[in-house]
Amino acid sequence: MNYLKKVVIVFYCLFSGGLYAQQHPSIMLTKANVDAVREGVELYPLLKTSYQEIKQQADVAIKQAINVPVPADGGGGVTHEQHKKNYNTILNCGVAYQLSKDIKYANYVKDMLLAYAAQYQKWPLHPKRKENHQGGKIFWQALNDCVWQVYTIQGYDMVYDAIAPKDRATIENKLFMPILKFLTVDCYTTFNKIHNHGTWNVAAVGMTGYVLNKPEYVEMALKGSKKDGKAGYLAQIDQLFSPDGYYMEGPYYQRYALLPFVLFAKAINNYQPNLKIFEYRDQLLAKAINTSLQLTYTDGTFFPINDAIKDKTYETIELVYGLNLAYADIKPEAFLLDVAQKQKKVIVSDAGLKVAKAIAEGQSQPFKYLSQWIKDGGNGNEGGLGILRSGSNQDQQCLLLKAASQGMGHGHFDRLNILYYDNNGEVFFDYGASRFINIETKRGGHYLPENNSWAKQTVAHNTLVVDQQSHYHAKVSEAEKYNPDLIHFSAEPNMQIVSASENHAYPGVKMLRTAALIKIEGAHKDLLVDIFRVEANKEHQYDLPFWYKGQLVDASFKVEAYKNNLQALGNNYGYQHIWLNAQNSLKDQSGFVSILNNKRFYTTHFTSDKLLNVKMLSIGANDPEMSLTEGKAFMLSSQANASEQTFVSITETHGNIDPVNETVESAYSQLRNLKLISSDQKKAIISFSYKNVAYRYEIDYQAKQNFARLIQENKF
Missing domain, CATH: 2.70.98.70 (Beta-galactosidase; Chain A, domain 5)
Known part of the structure; x- marks a missing residue:
C-alpha cells in the first residue's frame, strides 16, 4: 500500500470522529511553548530583535484608527496596500499579545475582524480583477485573498481565547465561514488547481478549518473538493515538486509557493502529528527548502529564470519561515543557521526559538553551495x-x-x-520578468x-x-x-x-x-x-x-x-x-x-x-x-x-x-588559438593555448565515462 493510500485511510478514520481537541494558539506559535518563547526573547539575540520589530510594528498600528476600506484598487493601490497592512497587523498584534499578555493587542485584532465581518458579505467581486485570473473580493485576484486569510487566521488563532464567545461567533459566521465558501465554491477551479494559486487556496482553507474545528474543510484542503486525492495539498506536493525538491515554475515561484506549503504542513503536524507530513515523499518539504537555497547565487539572489523579479533574495519572509521549520521540525542542519544569520531574523515561534537558541550557542556552520543536477x-x-x-x-x-x-x-x-x-x-x-510589481502607476502593477x-x-x-x-x-x-x-x-x-x-x-x-x-x-x-x-x-x-x-x-x-x-x-x-x-x-x-x-x-x-x-x-x-x-x-x-x-566559446x-x-592589471586575455577540430553527432574536439601550453579536449556525447577529457597537453 503506498503512502498516499495510507494517508487517505487515516484521514477517513480521523474525520469520521472529528479533529483533536482545540487549543489556541496552535500553528507556528503553540500554547505549549509560549512561555519558552517568552523566555527565549530575553535570552537569544536573534529572537529578541525579531520580536522587538514585530512589537514595534504592532505598537504603531494600534495607535491608528482601524481602516477597512471597500476594495477598489489594483496591486499597489491604496485599498490593496491597506488590506495587506491589515493582515500583517493582525498577525503582529497576535504575537505581541501572546508574549506581552497585554489585552490591548487582542482587542485591536478583535475590533478589526469585527469591522471586516460587518462588511465582507456586502462586497462584490473586486472591480479591478485581473484578466484571466479568478477575481477576489478583498483584492484584485483571489490569490491575494488567500494570502490574507493565511496570515489572518494565524492572528485570530493567537487571540482566540481573549475574544468573547459572542464576538467569536460573529467573526466566524460573518467573515471566516463566508470566506471558506468563497474559496471553495466560488473559486472551485482555483481551489482544485495544481498551481501556486491553488496552494495558497488550500492552505488558507485547511488552516482555517483546523482553527475553526471544521474537519470537512481540512479534508477538502488535503484531498481536493471531491476528496479523492486528485487535487488538494497532497496532490500538489506530488505534482509540483520533483524528487529533488525543485518546483516546476522556477526559483522565484518556488520561493513564493513555499510559504503556504510549510505553514499548512506545520498546522497538519501540530493537529495531526500521526500523519507525519514532514516525512511525506522522503522529507520532500525539507528538500524543497534546501533546494531553494541552492537556487541562489552567493549574494543571496535567486536565479531569475522564468517570470522572476530579480531583486528577490533568500532574505524573503517565505524562506525565513521555511528555514526555521526545516531546522526545527524536520532536520536540524547546522548550515541552515548560517543562512538564518544572514536573514537577520527568525519567526517568533516555536521553530524560531530553536533556531535562535542554536545560533546563540554557536552551532552554526558555513552554508555550502554545491555543484549539482537538480x-x-x-x-x-x-x-x-x-x-x-x-x-x-x-x-x-x-x-x-x-x-x-x-x-x-x-x-x-x-x-x-x-x-x-x-x-x-x-x-x-x-x-527575468517584465513587470513593475504592485506599482499601480505602471500598468496597474x-x-x-x-x-x-x-x-x-x-x-x-x-x-x-x-x-x-x-x-x-x-x-x-x-x-x-x-x-x-x-x-x-x-x-x-x-x-x-x-x-x-x-x-x-x-x-x-x-x-x-x-x-x-x-x-x-x-x-x-x-x-x-x-x-x-x-x-x-x-x-x-x-x-x-x-x-x-x-x-x-x-x-x-x-x-x-x-x-x-x-x-x-x-x-x-x-x-x-x-x-x-x-x-x-x-x-x-x-x-x-x-x-x-x-x-x-x-x-x-x-x-x-x-x-x-x-x-x-x-x-x-x-x-x-x-x-x-x-x-x-x-x-x-x-x-x-x-x-x-x-558554436564554441571559452570565457576567461x-x-x-x-x-x-x-x-x-592583466587587461589582456592569455588564451589563444581557439579551434574547433571536429564536430559531429558523436563527439567534438576543441583546442586552444593558454600561456605556454596547448590543450586539446574531446567531448564524447555517447560516453558514459570519460565524457569530457583532456587528450593532449603540449608545453612550448
Missing part, C-alpha cells in the same frame, strides 16, 4: 537544472544550464539557456505587454534561436508536451561539466549544449567552456546571443557602431525590441570580445565550423512606454544558412582595475 518533474524525468560552482562563497564562479520543463504559464521559451555569475554579480544574465513580446521570447536569453523564431513558436501548450534531456553531469575537481539536449523546440532540429568549468594551470579562475551543436533536416539561420553586464573594452575586430538611424533586428519573437548597434562579418571562423564588469575583465573567445557574423545589440526598440530595462549582447550568427553548425576571467589609484 531534477525537474513530479517523477524527476522532465529535465532539470545543471549548476556548476567553483571558488569560495566570497568570490564564486557559478554556471547554470537551464534544461528544465516549461514551468507552466510563468515559463520562458529558453531551452538550454545559460547564466554565468562571478565576483558577486551577473556576467551573462537573464532578463500587472505584467507588462513586453513580458510576452520580449522577456519570454528565446532571443532574450543566452540560447540558440532558429530563423528568428522562439522555441515552440512561443506556445505554452506545445512547450509543455516536451522537456530537454540530460546527457551528462559530473563535477570533478578539475572539470565540472553538464550537457543536455532539446529535440522538439523546432521541427526537425536537434540542439545539444555542453557547458563546463575547467581548471588549467596558471589561470586565475576556471575557464567557462561552452559548446552548442545544432543539427537539422534542412538549412536554417542560427543566432546565439550572449546578454552581458559591463562595458565592451576590446574585440578581435573593429567595432563601428551605427551613428544614426538605428534599426530593429527583426519584426517578431522579441527581435523587434533589439537595436542592432553594429555588425561584423568575420573573415575567419574565430574571434573574441572583452568585457569589463565590476572591475574585472571577461574575454569570450569564440569559433565555429562556419563563418560567423558578430552583432552588437542593445534592448529598447519598439518600446513606446519606455518599459524595458537596459541590456546589451553580442550575438554569434551564421553568415549563411546551414543544416548543421557548432582575468585581471582587474583599481579606479581609485588608476591602476590596471
